[in-house]
Amino acid sequence: MTSKTLGVVGLGSMGYGAAVSALKRGVPTWGLDTRAEARERFVADGGRSTASLAELGTNCDVVVVLVVNALQTEDVLFGEGGLAATMKPGSVVVTSATVDPTLPPLWEARLAERGLWLIDGPVSGGAKKAAEGQMTVMASGKPDAFAAAGALLDAIAGKVYRLGDKAGVGSTVKMVNQHLAGVHIAAACEGMALGMRAGADPDQLYEVICNSAGMSWMFQNRVPHILAGDYTPLSAVNIFIKDLGIVLDAARKLQFPLPLAAQAHQLYLATAAAGYGGEDDSAVIKFYAQLAGLELPKAAA
Numbered sequence: 001m002t003s004k005t006l007g008v009v010g011l012g013s014m015g016y017g018a019a020v021s022a023l024k025r026g027v028p029t030w031g032l033d034t035r036a037e038a039r040e041r042f043v044a045d046g047g048r049s050t051a052s053l054a055e056l057g058t059n060c061d062v063v064v065v066l067v068v069n070a071l072q073t074e075d076v077l078f079g080e081g082g083l084a085a086t087m088k089p090g091s092v093v094v095t096s097a098t099v100d101p102t103l104p105p106l107w108e109a110r111l112a113e114r115g116l117w118l119i120d121g122p123v124s125g126g127a128k129k130a131a132e133g134q135m136t137v138m139a140s141g142k143p144d145a146f147a148a149a150g151a152l153l154d155a156i157a158g159k160v161y162r163l164g165d166k167a168g169v170g171s172t173v174k175m176v177n178q179h180l181a182g183v184h185i186a187a188a189c190e191g192m193a194l195g196m197r198a199g200a201d202p203d204q205l206y207e208v209i210c211n212s213a214g215m216s217w218m219f220q221n222r223v224p225h226i227l228a229g230d231y232t233p234l235s236a237v238n239i240f241i242k243d244l245g246i247v248l249d250a251a252r253k254l255q256f257p258l259p260l261a262a263q264a265h266q267l268y269l270a271t272a273a274a275g276y277g278g279e280d281d282s283a284v285i286k287f288y289a290q291l292a293g294l295e296l297p298k299a300a301a
Contacts, residue, residue, distance in 0.1 A: 005030065006152050007060030009053070009076050009083075011038040013234065014096075014123060015066035017130025018156040023047055025133065025155045032056045053079075057086030062152045063093050066123070069242060070099040077107060089115030092149045094139075096123045098174055098243050100250060104167035108141070117145035120167035121153070122174035126221075127234060134158030138177070140169035175250060178243040179261050184218035185240070185281050186264040192223055193288035202227055202297060222282040229299035231279040231286075238277045240268045 004027070008019040011033035022029045023046050031042040031049045039049035050056050053076060057063065063083055065076050073095050078084050083093055093111060095104060095118065104120035111118045118141055125135030137153055139146075140163045146153075153160045163169045191214070195205045206223050209215050225231060244265040251258045267284055274290060276283040289296050 004061040004150055004152055005059060007056045007063035008066060009063060010066040011042055013127035014130045017127055018064060019047060020045055021133030022155040027152060027155045030056050030060055053083060054081040054086045057083045061091050062149050064096055066096045069097055070103055073097050084111055084114050087116055090148060092117045092119060092145055094119045094121040096121050098122055098178055098246060099171055100246055101168045101171040101175060104171055108167040117148050118167055119145050119149060120170035122170055124177055138163060138170045138173045140164040141167055175247050179247045181218055182240045182244045183260050183264045184216045185222055186267045186284055188219040188222055189282060189285040189288060192226060193285050193294060196294055197292045225280050225282040226285050227297050229297045231283045233278060233280045235281050236278055237268050237271050237281050237283055240281050241272060
């Protein structure tokens with residue numbers, strides 16, 4: 001049990017898992033979400049909940065912001081009644097959305113003017129690992145920020161990597177992770193479509209690749225969605241349009257070529273244009289299926 005109180009803004013798949021994991025580890029935890037059903041579910045699990053950023057900020061020592069993008073993060077931090085105006089001096093904000101690495105240092109400076117610390121702490125691992133308290137936090141920030149956060153980061157994660165003493169490094173590492181994840185998913189879909197077009201049994205193909213050198217974590221994790229015909233969006237195609245867009249924009253500023261990321265980005269865009277942007281990112285295979293006239297596995301009745 002800790003005397004510090006944690007807040008989680010955004011009770012989506014990752015945020016909800018993080019908040020519940022903290023509760024299980026004895027951390028007093030508040031959750032905020034725009035959806036009443038998410039707040040009610042969290043209260044039923046033993047947490048405290050509010051729809052007011054001001055109320056959450058006033059009551060929490062550390063707040064993890066697990067929203068979709070930079071625009072939402074900035075609104076949570078600096079919008080009307082946001083965390084910058086309501087948290088006690090000495091408190092810590094952990095920003096966890098995938099964003100351009102040039103933004104967290106700007107947020108760090110603005111929060112410092114209010115006596116608040118920032119940890120640039122994007123996360124990885126998916127909903128399952130978040131629910132188990134085993135997600136990875138790629139964190140950077142001033143040593144005093146980590147000292148003020150205490151053990152609360154460990155309460156939501158299996159691994160907390162301290163990557164540097166300034167904001168932006170965490171987001172840089174997450175950017176590289178998303179580059180690889182996006183390319184690996186696209187490659188997994190392309191490989192499965194190729195094998196099916198050539199006549200391989202998709203279930204056998206999956207089993208063999210998972211026990212061969214061509215396997216990746218994304219192949220192992222995403223292809224079962226294809227085999228089950230279930231494209232419920234655990235992570236949507238549109239998310240990788242956003243994330244690979246961030247990767248490509250950052251690389252452009254560095255004058256660094258990313259031909260593989262650019263091609264993968266086009267595949268996600270094509271999949272969204274075909275009408276599958278809101279589906280699971282494994283739906284990239286549907287784009288290939290349309291091109292080749294493939295019959296994909298159907299969901300069970």
